[in-house]
Amino acid sequence: MTINLTMAVVLAVLYSVGFYLLMQRSLMRILLGIVILGHGSNLLLQTAGGPPGRAPMLGSAQPEQMTDPLPQAMALTAIVITFALTTFLLALAYRSWTLLGHDEVRDDLEDRRIQRLERRLAESEEDGAEELEKEATQ
Structure with a gap:
């Protein structure tokens, strides 16, 4: 399996921007960092899954023509985890904004x-x- 150089650069940029935003003081920037890291993780899992192929159902194609369903299942799990973390951080940011008037982490x-x-x-x-x-x- 080989990886496209463009995908490697996109993944590096997504992870770099995500971690940079994660280190900021504002909860909204932290939230954006988590979302960007989630997108980077999904792209990494899909890239690691290999090229597209036939549906992984017995009898429909030869096993070497089928796609690996594990990266797709892990990407769905990563989407759910990112969504849950996003809603939690949105609730924290809203609570911080209503109580303190800003969303900066002290x-x-x-x-x-x-x-x-x-x-x-x-x-x-x-x-x-x-x-x-x-x-x-x-």
């Missing part, structure tokens, strides 16, 4: 605490390195 308090701790550790390491340099020069 930093978690635990993240801020960890950042302060890392800064303190880095400063103490710098102070320790300066003391070692002073001792070495004396």
Whole structure:
């Protein structure tokens, strides 16, 4: 099985744009990133399924002429999962908009605490390195 170069480029662009949007702060951009990643996943599954062929029913064609039904079933499952995640994120964005007036995701308090701790550790390491340099020069 070979893949078309155009399809590989389209898949790379879809995944790149999807992950870029997923890393943004706005819930609507995150939602668009999830939708684009879902489309990329569906395209990847259909591309991996190979070229089109006959319906996979016994007695209608030779087995080597039939298409593989597994990628199609997985694509349908991916569509359902993307739809469910899209509706959930739409509900979150609407709730955030009604309560806060914006859909921006704020930093978690635990993240801020960890950042302060890392800064303190880095400063103490710098102070320790300066003391070692002073001792070495004396």
